[in-house]
Amino acid sequence: MIHAAEMRVRYHETDKMGVANHINHFKWFEVGRAELLREMKLSMLTLEKAGCFLVLREARCVYASPAFYDDLIKVTTKMAEVRNRAVRFEYTITRGDAKLADGYTVHVFTDGAGKVKEIPAKFREKLLAAVE
């Protein structure tokens, strides 16, 4: 499954170079991930109510071109991989035809206390079905 979320670059997300600061791309990845999961009927809240927390293990972003204030950007999120205890999302950020950045995040499933655990079967099935 692939989800495309649109959003605008906010003023406070820019920095003195006049472009969106690179930190925000990871915030936009979060929005993309949340919306993809929502579309799969596995929203973060659904997962957390079932005692499953997605803890970040790794995040990477490669920047191709700057995003400017007020740009209408699109974050395309793909469920890339599902393992026993971890999932991997891949992202591309575009503005019109221009690619601005891409990246990925890897998350482990933990219980409320932060202990890594296997992804419950009912969730794993849904997640696996969404892998592109």
Added chain:
Amino acid sequence: MIHAAEMRVRYHETDKMGVANHINHFKWFEVGRAELLREMKLSMLTLEKAGCFLVLREARCVYASPAFYDDLIKVTTKMAEVRNRAVRFEYTITRGDAKLADGYTVHVFTDGAGKVKEIPAKFREKLLAAVE
């Protein structure tokens, strides 16, 4: 009691106008407040371990002059008022002799579930003793 905390303006705190975005002043207020409470031996963690959470009721900032990237700024925080269920902090942000901003925040004490409660006597006494 008055506490002065020094910190530098970070790159991602600036915006495309070339100055620190106004949102950050509230982050710097938080640092000032945390350090003042620490000096009073009533750190946020101490309060929270005792079931006391400081929930914001009001925040205001008046901006006099911009803060620039890498500026070494000073947040001076004062315990301004202690009521039965609420406290008020006042802040001034300066760079050398220049006043950049001032403001205040008002917080109510709540329990872990978000219910407003009276400030426990042992904490209230310490807080009152620190009022300037």
Added chain:
Amino acid sequence: MIHAAEMRVRYHETDKMGVANHINHFKWFEVGRAELLREMKLSMLTLEKAGCFLVLREARCVYASPAFYDDLIKVTTKMAEVRNRAVRFEYTITRGDAKLADGYTVHVFTDGAGKVKEIPAKFREKLLAAVE
């Protein structure tokens, strides 16, 4: 003129109390203000291209009730006052029927170098026409 902008509370906007940190309300105000100006055909970019920068002089927020992760919130922004060199916006943040917060911001018009200036007549007229 009054504009209502909808947005979701993002995960990284929450804090360890389990609710949206109070700093984000000022970010949401910014979104509301940008969208109101856009509706007036006076977007921030339009203003900045004409050498008009809106510099914050004052910001205040009163918090009534917490916003939670993934809440669909509405920021209602009103052009409240237009003076010779300054404008004032008022905001209300709601979730369904519940009021979460309200506040205001006051901005002065400056040129690119940060010097306060009068609002150009063509802009002032549009802004005045939008005052509620």
Added chain:
Amino acid sequence: MIHAAEMRVRYHETDKMGVANHINHFKWFEVGRAELLREMKLSMLTLEKAGCFLVLREARCVYASPAFYDDLIKVTTKMAEVRNRAVRFEYTITRGDAKLADGYTVHVFTDGAGKVKEIPAKFREKLLAAVE
């Protein structure tokens, strides 16, 4: 050259999982990088005044263990590589003996207009001398 910068985890940097949100590690990397460059007498401001802007090309962080509110963390930054037009910094974030995260960032040198350029010889020499 290696620089160790200490800082505290701020309240607004935590999220509803009760730990520092992963986005902040990139903010802390920025502080580490700025302080390393300052120690080399090549602060960001010095570089920018000479028309050299460090634009991010890539950022990655691997998270080993959570950072909690008020933790005193240490960001150790190393000048890892200097090429003709790009530099690479490596970071480790620790709390006492515990490793919390490590990562790297790659930056290209650009002029004020965003065009990639060669690192000026005088700067390149200093940077190369600092490579570990």
